[in-house]
Amino acid sequence: MTTSTSLVYLIALPLAGAALLLLGGRRTDKWGHLLATALSASSFGVGVYQLTQMLGRSTEERPVSQKLFDWINVGAFNVDAGLLLDQLSICFVLLITGVGTLIHIYSISYMSHDQDRRRFFAFLNLFIAAMLLLVLGDSYLSLYVGWEGVGLASYLLIGFWNQKPAYATASKKAFVMNRVGDMGLSFAIMIAFATMGTVSFAGVAEQAENTSEAALTGMGIMLLIAAAGKSAQFPLQAWLGDAMAGPTPVSALIHAATMVTAGVYLITRSNFVFDAAPTAQLLVVIVGAITLMFGALIGTAKDDIKKALAASTMSQIGYMILAAGLGPVGYAFAIMHLLTHGFFKAGMFLGAGSVMHGMDDEVNMRKYGALRKFMPITFATFGLGYLAILGVPPFAGFYSKDMIIETAFNAGGVKGIILGSVTLLGAAITAFYMTRVMILTFTGTKRWDENAHPHESPWLMWLPMAILAIGSVSSGFLLSRGDALVNWLHPLFDHHEEHEQHLLEPIVVSGLALTMVAIGIAIAFVKYSRQDVASVAPEDVSVFTKIARQDLMQDRFNETVFMRPGQVLTTTLVATDEVVIDGTVRTVGKIAMGSGSALRGLQNGFVRSYAALILLGAVALVAAIWVVVQ
């Protein structure tokens, strides 16, 4: 383990930017966005520097740590504010700062007309800092700080235009559902401390083998809940669609490339827990598989381009979670898909933003059409991302997704067949809805309003798109060449070199996958390219489509199961407090006052009746004496 003093700058630079811009107020309006972009870029620079340093060291020496100060130190509960940069976190650092910087650049132009652009950049910097803390923290508790930090940044950015009540509600929904996940993380930390006496990654990794499977399973399930909350996995997925209320760069950075993948990071980071807790691992796979299908199905019915992409994100993260749940063989592929997805999905989101930019913030794809001619660069970059997500060779998604499908089949037995089929089916549906997006947006006839003047975006916007497109094309190939990423991450994961039995040969899997993709594309073509698309969503659709349009009833479910009963409980408790508890108190008071006013009747002002009472008192006194004397 190497120590370093420069890790802190990774976080400190964007954090300083956020603080400066937020505290500086309007004074920094003029140059705030530039400063933020520069700081994000310099953080990327530090990341690259760390990578080069890391490459120059032997495998054992590669992880770098930095202890900043004693954070919480009570009895046996010792948590340092410490940073850890290893092979896993450097991937994230580069993704976060790299894509982050690109999106900063994109936003300069995208947000140029917004009067609060400075605040937007401050929040972006805050997000970068929090996300870096999340992946750099060396204990679950430091991770927790970043974890909630990104939740806060996400809340602030989703609700950036919170003057619209719906957007404000969306941001609140995201934060609260994330908090449910955070609760899981809290539980996981508590279990770790109660059973292992430590909450640092290293400590838990060391103690995991001495700890009972039950405890680890519990911790694993709690980590899974945390991951589900942050990564919009079933059953905590409902917030992601609404989170598209935020400005599009936010969707690209936070809700596609980085924050939502934090769950994958958490599970791969906690590999020592899951490896020892097969039940928890199985649950991870199940959650991944369900979400994969869930997101894909929602994606087929969405007319809002951002929501379609969000559903796709959910589905793709499902792939990653599934891979992560497959154990040591899957971690690297999960991360690889995460990285490639980071490129192509961010690219596509930026493309969507570019389209919206040209179409006066119209998001309904049914009002697009034939934009290819008007936005050639956007079309090209978006198209490259499209090919990548489909998994068409040699684009990035081909390498990463195919590996996941393959690993899924190799999981063995019925499990393997089911998982493999699900992933394959998912690939087909992905092909269908992504093709639908392409057709509706870029080809066919124009369906936009009279006063729309679609135009290509300025270079500040298309440049990041282009760079991301390059990533979408090449990253898969680069990362998988000679198993580069797998080998890079290998020291972290306890990979038992037992020879997997291949259920299907890799080439067969690829073939199957490509076939499925082709089928998906074909259906989409038949459905959307051969016939005219209505510019208003048709109502006479199948029940299935209706349900898919309503996000598979996820909101209705949450409303009936949690929100309504919660509201009823709240009103009941408020009434209880008023009537029962405070009522009891007031009744006591009323009894006192009632007896007082009853006795007050004696105080009638007539001195003679007072005298009579005194006389009565005297009688009572004498009677008492008489009794005593007798």
Added chain:
Amino acid sequence: MLQLALEVGQTAKPEAVMFWILGPLAVIAALAMLLVKKAVHSAILMAFVMIILAVFYIAQDAAFLGIVQIVVYTGAVMMLFLFILMLVGVDSSDSLTETIRGLRSLAITAAIGFGGLMISLLGHATLGRSAVGLTAANADGNVQGIAALLFSTYVWPFEVVSALLITAALGAMVLAHHQRSTTRPTQRQLSINRFRGDSLGTAAGLSGPGVYARHNAVDVPALLPDGTPAADSVNATLSARGDMLDYKKFDLSEINTKVEEEK
């Protein structure tokens, strides 16, 4: 009852005779004090009870107190009462109907209870014990004995009580002193008021009481020119007290002019 009769018979000493005559009288007078309507009568009965008590004191070898009782109570205090009655007692007779519901029955029940219990207690406490008597204590004379106690053991309370007396006197003066809230009207003002009043009827001053052949006193109203009585010619206090007489008694037409033959 039998024992009481026996005692009356056996101890027909002068004191017992005195007691059995005056005691019932005192109780009757006290009860009458409650029952009579006129406060003045109450006062007279009160004085009567006090004098009886003074006699009781003297009979019990408390000569000094007996005299003081007569001088202070029947002399000073009762006179004070009578003065105040003269000042205040315009509504000379009280109504004895009770206005506060249930008070009278309550008072009587309580009184019977109280009296019964007291007498029962006294019976238990003192029956069968003979008095020591004050012969020894009064050896140097009753006044001297009291004086010796008063100026030795009780000198401090005595001084305090004297201070109390002075304070009470001052207090009474302060209370009775009437602070004028308006300036005293001048002759001029009174005169103006008379003429600027509601009617000119009183401008020349109120008429005096009536003068009749058979009665010439302040308690009969004068007659106005139209033959009706002038109510304001009689002092308001007298009319309020109900002491105003009817002029008709003295009207000439009402007078029986026939001279009756003496039988």
Added chain:
Amino acid sequence: MDASNYLYISALLFTIGAVGVVVRRNAIVVFMCIELMLNAANLSFVTFSRINGDLNGQVMAFFTMVVAACEVVVGLAIIVTIYRSRRSASVDDASLLKR
């Protein structure tokens, strides 16, 4: 003669006085009834003095008389004051001090 007979008289007079305070409305009569109660108490003092052969009781009675005199002076002054403002010597009319 048994001196305790005086005590019975005293108790009776005291009770009568107490009833008078309650049932009579004329403040002056009420006052007289109070005086009657004080006098009844005095009679007890004097009688006890005789029973015990000790002059202390008489001294007490003497003090009572003085205090009673003070009380009469102040009390009558109060009655006069009340009468002056209310034109009434009925204790029931001065009943504002309530509740």
Added chain:
Amino acid sequence: MKWLTLLMLLPLAGAAIISMLPKSMEKAAKQAALGTSLVVMAATIAMVVRFQRDNVDFQFVEKYSWIPSFGINYALGVDAIALVLILLSTILVPVVVLAGWNEAHGGRWSVKTFYILILVLETMMIGVFAATDVFLFYVIFEAMLIPVYFLIGGYGTGERAAAAVKFLIYSLVGGLLMLASVIALYVMSGAQGGHTFDINKLSELQMSSTTQNLLFLGFFIAFAIKAPVWPFHTWLPDAAKSATPGTSVLLLGVLDKVGTYGMIRFCLTLFPEASETFTPIILVLAVISIIYGAFLAIGAKDIKRLIAYTSISHFGFITMGIFAMTSQAQSGAILYMFNHGFSTAALFLVAGWMISRRGSSTISDFGGLQRVTPIMAWTFFLAGLSSLALPGLSSFVSEFLVLVGTFTRYPVHAIIATFGIVLAALYILIPVQIALHGPTTPGNEELKDLNLREKLAIAPVIAIIVVLGFYPAPLLKVINPAASHVITQMGFTDPAPTNGGK
């Protein structure tokens, strides 16, 4: 140097000076109050620096005979717990004075009376934490009600008189029960080697378990009312709603801490066995407080009541931490007392400014403030985040310590309590959404943003919240020895890692 007496005399001196000012010199009265409280704060900090943090005995001890015939002493002394709370009090007073510069206007009495009351209250707040004589504690405990009663009843809003009376009667009922226990302790000490009220000597008394239980209840109910723990809480929302924001800050920030402080100082120290007997019940009450307070906060329509209910929830955490009997939970609870003071202060002060500008404390009367008054809105938001214990802000550290410490001994309670953090998100974000987000509600367009004085008042509070969130070590180092001392005295040790039974 008699630090504690000095600390108590300084505010009194200030009050005396203010009382000599003519009524018309309102500004001078305010300045004098601010100056005095700043001097007290400086003196406190000077004292804190001299505190030996590894010494678990009382420090800065003073003892004078007060009523020798009853063995009552004027005895002062602080350990880390009291020290932290005194520090909290003396920092909050100048903040409150500065923040509520105009809140004394429109009261039933003059402005200078308000500041005299505040300073007298400060003396009492210091005294109540510093008293080591049970009788002295009791006297100050009760005497504190007087200035607060007048502050609520004289300078509050709405049904202030009713709220003040409710507060007073609630507290007096608790005080009465405590008095009975105090007298019983005194009587028993007489039977066992001399009448005394000295807490150290009283803690060595021998008594039967029934006696101990009864006396414990006397103290505990008094403190539970003060804290307040469910179901003794209904006075707090009314009082907080009716009091001025500054008074509410002192009420929730400091006075309520007397309850939780008393639980540690008196309930645990004097009646260790009874504390153990009642722990299961108290933990259940604490958990109910956490969840119940949170739900009521969610349902609250009035912003001041909302803050009061959040405090009930937070006091549930503190109580749970105190009785969980692990060093983490204990340290967390003590730290929570300190942190809660600041996060509530921030919330209440900003809410107070919002209310005074809008003239209403109903949440739905606000709307879109983030666009109209950005600084005020963001400050409120930050305070809210502190209240929902966002990691990186001070209350997170304490809340998490309480949870993690409780979990090692009472996992079920900790798990239920953890649901409170989701509810916390709701009870903060709902008012934030209604008041700060959305379109600007008609009538709010002209609201003024924070002025320099208000910024100056809130800045240190926010700074403390943020700094202690990232670097709580200085405070924890002071608190830890005292917390583990309490645990050891009670005969507990932290549970060792279980390894899940393997």
